[in-house]
Amino acid sequence: MNKARQVAFTGPIIALSVVLTRFASLRIAIGGVEGIRVGLGSLPNIMAGMLMGPLYGAVSGAAADVIGFILSPMGGAYMPHFTLASGLMGALPGLVFRAMRKSRAASRIPELYQIAISVAAGVVLVSWGLTPYFLSTLFGVPRAVTMPPRILAAIVEVPAYSVIIKAVSSSYVRLVASRRPA
Numbered sequence: 001m002n003k004a005r006q007v008a009f010t011g012p013i014i015a016l017s018v019v020l021t022r023f024a025s026l027r028i029a030i031g032g033v034e035g036i037r038v039g040l041g042s043l044p045n046i047m048a049g050m051l052m053g054p055l056y057g058a059v060s061g062a063a064a065d066v067i068g069f070i071l072s073p074m075g076g077a078y079m080p081h082f083t084l085a086s087g088l089m090g091a092l093p094g095l096v097f098r099a100m101r102k103s104r105a106a107s108r109i110p111e112l113y114q115i116a117i118s119v120a121a122g123v124v125l126v127s128w129g130l131t132p133y134f135l136s137t138l139f140g141v142p143r144a145v146t147m148p149p150r151i152l153a154a155i156v157e158v159p160a161y162s163v164i165i166k167a168v169s170s171s172y173v174r175l176v177a178s179r180r181p182a
Contacts, residue, residue, distance in 0.1 A: 021037070025038060043161050045060045056094075062083050109173050115169070
């Protein structure tokens with residue numbers, strides 16, 4: 001897929017992420033701030049990072065966070081820490097995925113285990129690491145309160161995201177392959 005198409009495709013991904021994150025997620029407040037959010041909001045950003053590259057995942061994640069905050073803030077002032085975390089959640093799976101696929105043909109449909117490891121890397125670093133750290137340091141929300149639901153959510157999210165990304169990536173690889181000149 002050429003750069004212009006990738007940039008154009010990033011817009012709808014951002015919009016989908018905003019809708020899934022801000023309006024189609026279960027948001028649980030802890031101590032007056034959003035402590036836990038359960039939903040599919042990061043899926044489009046992870047998919048962008050894995051299918052189009054880490055830069056597109058980072059841009060879509062960060063832009064979705066900023067736009068989402070403008071449309072539906074929860075709890076107070078804008079915190080760029082969470083924009084960084086959202087951007088990393090889009091970029092990190094893409095980086096891990098690319099590193100694992102270096103030796104394989106780029107047009108080949110990815111294996112489910114490659115997708116799952118890539119998604120899990122983002123969840124571990126961002127959802128289990130950075131976000132609880134930011135909630136703790138910025139708002140005083142204890143990690144002991146936020147970690148158990150995050151771990152349970154990951155047990156569901158990583159396999160679900162992996163299966164969805166596998167299905168979409170199979171179609172994506174076939175589409176890109178069919179558009180290449182002979």
